[in-house]
Each structure stands twice: as C-alpha cells, then as structure tokens.
Amino acid sequence: MxxxxxxxxxxxxxxxxxxxxxxxxxxxxxxxxxxxxxxxxxxxxxxxxxxTQQEPQTRKIQGQGCIGGNCDTGTGTFIYESGDRYTGPFEKGQREGTGVMEYANGDRYEGEYHADIRQGNGTYIFRNKDVxxxxxxxxxxxxxxxxxxxxxxxxxxxxxxxxxxxxxxxxxxxxxxxxxxxxxxxxxxxxxxxxxxxxxxx
Structure with missing residues (x-):
C-alpha cells in the first residue's frame, strides 16, 4: 500500500x-x-x-544484586548483571508498582511495572534526550x-x-x-x- x-x-x-x-x-x-x-x-x-532497551532477563549477580532495601517483597534497589539499576517496589522478587529503571546505556524509565515488565503509564527518557x-x-x-x-x-x-x-x-x-x-x-x-x-x- x-x-x-x-x-x-x-x-x-x-x-x-x-x-x-x-x-x-x-x-x-x-x-x-x-x-x-x-x-x-x-x-x-x-x-x-x-x-527502548530490553528488560534484564537474569538476576544472577556476582557482587551486585540487591544493594539496599527489600528486593523480595518491599521497596529496594537492585543492580542487574547488565549494569541496569532498578529502584522501586518488588513483589515475590519481581518489579511490581511504580519504579525507576536506569539502564547502563544512559536510558531511563520512570513508570509502572507489572510481573517484572513495563506495564501501564510511564516515561522513557533516551540518552539522546528524546522522551x-x-x-x-x-x-x-x-x-x-x-x-x-x-x-x-x-x-x-x-x-x-x-x-x-x-x-x-x-x-x-x-x-x-x-x-x-x-x-x-x-x-x-x-x-x-x-x-x-x-x-x-x-
């Protein structure tokens, strides 16, 4: 067409x-x-x-992982093997609720998660400042x-x-x-x- x-x-x-x-x-x-x-x-x-950046798929971390708070069921900060850093609520070890993901490449997502993936309303700021x-x-x-x-x-x-x-x-x-x-x-x-x-x- x-x-x-x-x-x-x-x-x-x-x-x-x-x-x-x-x-x-x-x-x-x-x-x-x-x-x-x-x-x-x-x-x-x-x-x-x-x-947008792909969500990190593994929680197998050496020397990183949960660096503060409760990353199982609560609010915490978790650094993934990729270097991506998430701060926000967790439920049974998965991102659940409104949080912030700072990607290793400089991108940033602020918004809702459900079952460990971006779901709902959010703002994605690219490293080149597009939003x-x-x-x-x-x-x-x-x-x-x-x-x-x-x-x-x-x-x-x-x-x-x-x-x-x-x-x-x-x-x-x-x-x-x-x-x-x-x-x-x-x-x-x-x-x-x-x-x-x-x-x-x-």
Whole structure:
C-alpha cells in the first residue's frame, strides 16, 4: 500500500555516519505527488524514533544484586548483571508498582511495572534526550503517547504499537497541525496542515 501525500521527516535511528541523501518524487493517476527523502543519521543527532532497551532477563549477580532495601517483597534497589539499576517496589522478587529503571546505556524509565515488565503509564527518557510519555504494554510502547524530539522540540502525539515502531497521530509546527504516521521507525507527515485541529485528539 502506498502512502500518498506524506513526506519523511525523521529517519530510523542508526549509529552510522551520514553517507548520503537520496530524494525521489512520483505522481499517481490523480496528479498528486509524494516526496520522500531518506538519510542516514549522523552524530549530530538528527531526530529519529528511538528503540527502548530490553528488560534484564537474569538476576544472577556476582557482587551486585540487591544493594539496599527489600528486593523480595518491599521497596529496594537492585543492580542487574547488565549494569541496569532498578529502584522501586518488588513483589515475590519481581518489579511490581511504580519504579525507576536506569539502564547502563544512559536510558531511563520512570513508570509502572507489572510481573517484572513495563506495564501501564510511564516515561522513557533516551540518552539522546528524546522522551516518550504514555502507555506501555508487555514492555513496549503501545497505546496513547507522545514522543518529543530533543533536537527540534517537536512533539508527535498519537496511538503507538509495536514498541513505537508504528503509530498514527500528528505534530504541531507553529500554529499548524499535520497528520503523521510512524512506519518501521520512520516518521511521515502530510505536507498540508489539518483544517480542523479539534478532530486530532478524538
């Protein structure tokens, strides 16, 4: 299925250096055009939809583990083998309730856990300062949320799925609102503003 009237505004995050830029324009039978630009992300931090860190799977720790409080049934601080550090409530040795996970790579999650995974409302702050605030399900971004691009300050609001790799929503630029979608971690927005912004959040 082709996306008509959308333009790529934020590429998939990649650690690769900027290699090049390719642009193409096509027309459909109605004479409308679709422009897409694909660009690798360089170290300047061009906005992209970041991926969240996987939850640590093992509690087998040598010299770390529970460093304070009660990490079985209570509130405590636990350092995982990966170097990830969780502070918050535990139930039968699993994260349960509202806590804070500081990942070894610099990411941070503040929000709800159920049965040892991110579940419910939460805020995920990426090491590049991008922020996702909204719903989590089975550890991933799923449901209503907002993704703020640190570099531009733009906020994409919408309905997320597949840990944020897909979403439908909108972005405000100046006084105008633009319909957008995320497909395979790439953000596409219409080139024409929405005439009735009141319908965006319905």
């Amino acid at each position: 082709r996306i008509t009237g959308y333009v790529l505004v934020a590429p998939l995050f990649s650690a690769a250096l900027l290699i090049g830029c390719q642009s193409s324009q096509t027309q459909d039978g109605n004479g409308s055009s679709e422009t897409s630009t694909e660009r690798s992300t360089d170290q300047s931090g061009e906005p992209g939809i970041e991926k 996702y605030a909204g719903r989590f399900n089975a550890g991933g971004r799923e449901g209503k949320g907002a993704y703020t691009f640190a570099e531009t300050g733009e906020v994409f609001e919408g309905e997320f799925a597949e840990d944020g790799q897909k979403a439908n929503g909108f972005i405000k630029r100046g006084d105008n609102y633009y319909l957008c979608k995320i497909t395979d971690s790439k953000l596409f927005c219409t080139t024409t503003p929405v005439k009735d912004p009141g319908k965006l959040r319905q």
